[in-house]
Structures are given as structure tokens and as C-alpha cells.
Amino acid sequence: MKRILITRPMPARVAEAARAHFDVEMRDDNTPLKPGQMRGALALYDGILPTLGDMFSADVFTEAEGSRCRILANFGVGYNHIDADAARSVGIAVTNTPGAVTDATADIAMTLILMSARRAGEGERLVRAGKWPGWNPTQMLGLHVTGKTVGIIGMGRIGQAIARRCHFGFGMEVVYYNRSDKQMEFEARQLPRIEDVAAEADIVVIALPGGAETKHIINAEVLAAMKPTGHLVNIARGDVVDEAALIAALKDGRIAGAGLDVYEREPEVPDALKAMENVTLLPHLGTAALDVREAMGLMAVDNLRAFFDGETPPNQVN
The missing domain is CATH 3.40.50.720 (NAD(P)-binding Rossmann-like Domain)
Incomplete structure (x- = not known):
């Protein structure tokens, strides 16, 4: 079973769906990952479900060639916190969650x-x-x-x-x-x-x-x-x-x-x-409704599932 890191606490429905398909570790901390944590996660997990604030800049990927992580399934439609080109250069796919938001x-x-x-x-x-x-x-x-x-x-x-x-x-x-x-x-x-x-x-x-x-x-x-x-x-x-x-x-x-x-x-x-x-x-309330956040999380999980099933994820951006 593939090992997945979810970087923030998620609605129960999302966590349940992820655990049905993967060996999941979900942080209980709502602060963004630090650069060292991101580099470590690339080495330790098959996939990561990050979100806004997890700054996967080009520097994070400099030594990620051949890393264990193969996909960043972003929770959110905006992914400007992830350098998608740098991720692609080391063979890491990036997906997002359009439509739901x-x-x-x-x-x-x-x-x-x-x-x-x-x-x-x-x-x-x-x-x-x-x-x-x-x-x-x-x-x-x-x-x-x-x-x-x-x-x-x-x-x-x-x-x-x-x-x-x-x-x-x-x-x-x-x-x-x-x-x-x-x-x-x-x-x-x-x-x-x-x-x-x-x-x-x-x-x-x-x-x-x-x-x-x-x-x-x-x-x-x-x-x-x-x-x-x-x-x-x-x-x-x-x-x-x-x-x-x-x-x-x-x-x-x-x-x-x-x-x-x-x-x-x-x-x-x-x-x-x-x-x-x-x-x-307002405190970034754009998608702050339970059913919307559930839909976003389930879409991210579906991107992960498709990727590891050998399919092209439905929302791949790179």
C-alpha cells in the first residue's frame, strides 16, 4: 500500500477515503511545512497531499531526482505555491482540484x-x-x-x-x-x-x-x-x-x-x-464550507488513486 502524507487536518470524510486506498499519515498541525520537512517528505512518502502555504519552491526539488515521492496532489485549485516545472523536471506530477471550488x-x-x-x-x-x-x-x-x-x-x-x-x-x-x-x-x-x-x-x-x-x-x-x-x-x-x-x-x-x-x-x-x-x-473564506472542502479533498484523493493505478490523474497540471 502506497504511503501518503496529508499535510493538514482534513474533514473526516476525506481522511476516511484516503485511508481506504493508502497508508496515510495526516499531520495534526495547521502550520505550513518548513523546507526541511518538505524535502524529508519527498524522500519518505510515495505521494503528498499539500495545500496553500506549503511552499514547494524550486529549491525544495534540487536534490529530489529519484526521490520516493512521485506526486503532489494539491488541495485547492491554485497551485502557485508549488513550482510545477521544477517538480516535473524530477519526475513528480502535480494535480489540483478545479471545479469543486x-x-x-x-x-x-x-x-x-x-x-x-x-x-x-x-x-x-x-x-x-x-x-x-x-x-x-x-x-x-x-x-x-x-x-x-x-x-x-x-x-x-x-x-x-x-x-x-x-x-x-x-x-x-x-x-x-x-x-x-x-x-x-x-x-x-x-x-x-x-x-x-x-x-x-x-x-x-x-x-x-x-x-x-x-x-x-x-x-x-x-x-x-x-x-x-x-x-x-x-x-x-x-x-x-x-x-x-x-x-x-x-x-x-x-x-x-x-x-x-x-x-x-x-x-x-x-x-x-x-x-x-x-x-x-475576510480570513480566506473562499471555499470554507464543509461540503466544498470535502469535495476538494475527495478530488485530491481521486487524483492520487488514479496516478497510482497507472492512469493519468484527471486534474494533472504539469
Whole structure:
């Protein structure tokens, strides 16, 4: 029976499914693996089920040629914490869990759109602090979302799910930036540059994959193109946004607000963001629903099972 390391505690259903097929060791620690632990795991296990924060950089693979580990079955759709090219160079497959996360992540995007536009976080803090004086006609006036324009940066599965919710649920006009053309079942205009989307949209939502190609792609120039009444929402990866540039834009009032589920140096969140009332901060809740996390884990286990059965894993990325 193949020996598998699961790097974080998993829902019981996932652990049970893994143990039905493999000799499983599951850490009871929710902290990411350290580089030495990762190198040791490559030597000790046939496969590893890692997740966000387990930084399998190129350095980790430098002496992994011929190692016991043959597959990293990532728990999550984003795998920018794994150098997939370096893994492939030493004969290690990498898989992910797309599909399972799409709707849950799109739902969190809608949560952040509404919370940021309608100042929900600020209002909740006001009530909890006992400082709410009662209703009045000009109290906490925010942005009415229905009928506005949403700009989606990255029109993959998640971007399309967000656009669908905005269009059909809130009657929003959809503009988007994507490297390739997309066929949509509703009207959505593709624009040639991210700055063009930023300039036209009332709410800009980032749904790009992480990685070197997209790091800081939302920079000072993109933020400067946004409307002063605009809101930025990020449910992708933290380093897609230049956090320092975002803080500056918010401080200077060049954009109206932001809703963030991810951060550049997660779990570190800059004090400047925490101090701003017009910023909604969530603790990476994108897929935080039991049935979704179960589906992700079962998909990762299925990738492992297929690989060791001599099949091509259904979600191999390298």
C-alpha cells in the first residue's frame, strides 16, 4: 500500500477515503511545512497531499531526482505555491482540484461586493460598539449594486460564475479582461486592457490565477484608472495585488473601498488595511464550507488513486 502524507487536518470524510486506498499519515498541525520537512517528505512518502502555504519552491526539488515521492496532489485549485516545472523536471506530477471550488468562491466574491459597496462591515462594527444612534435618511450611504457595471479580471471558471451572478442576480453590465476570447450565455464585453476594465467598472473583481505572471498585475496604474467611487474585490491570490499601492489608493481616496479575502503575505494583514473602515477583510473564506472542502479533498484523493493505478490523474497540471 502506497504511503501518503496529508499535510493538514482534513474533514473526516476525506481522511476516511484516503485511508481506504493508502497508508496515510495526516499531520495534526495547521502550520505550513518548513523546507526541511518538505524535502524529508519527498524522500519518505510515495505521494503528498499539500495545500496553500506549503511552499514547494524550486529549491525544495534540487536534490529530489529519484526521490520516493512521485506526486503532489494539491488541495485547492491554485497551485502557485508549488513550482510545477521544477517538480516535473524530477519526475513528480502535480494535480489540483478545479471545479469543486468554483461556486463557493464566486459566492464569497458576491459577499465582498455587497459588503464593500453597502458598508456592511463598518455598519456591523458600529452596532457592536453600541454607537449606532438610530436610522436617519443620510446614514452610511453606500453604492447601490443593482444595475451597475462589474469588471472581471480573469474570465475562467470562477470569473464566469461571478459574472453570471452579477448579471442575472443584480442586472449588472459585465465587462472583462481575459487573455483569450470567451463565449458567454449573456452579454459581456471583453476589453483589451486591465486598465480599460478598471476605468469602466463600478466594481472590479480579480479572479486570476496566482504565480509569477500575475504578481502585482493590479498595480498603481490599474488602481489610478479606477473610478473614485469604485470598489476593488480580490478572491484570487494576495500577491496579484500590489498591496502597498492599494493602501496608498485607499488612503488618498482614489478608490472608495476594497473587499479582500486574500493577502500578499498571508496570514499577515497590514495594520493600515485593518485600520480602514472602508475595507472589508475576510480570513480566506473562499471555499470554507464543509461540503466544498470535502469535495476538494475527495478530488485530491481521486487524483492520487488514479496516478497510482497507472492512469493519468484527471486534474494533472504539469
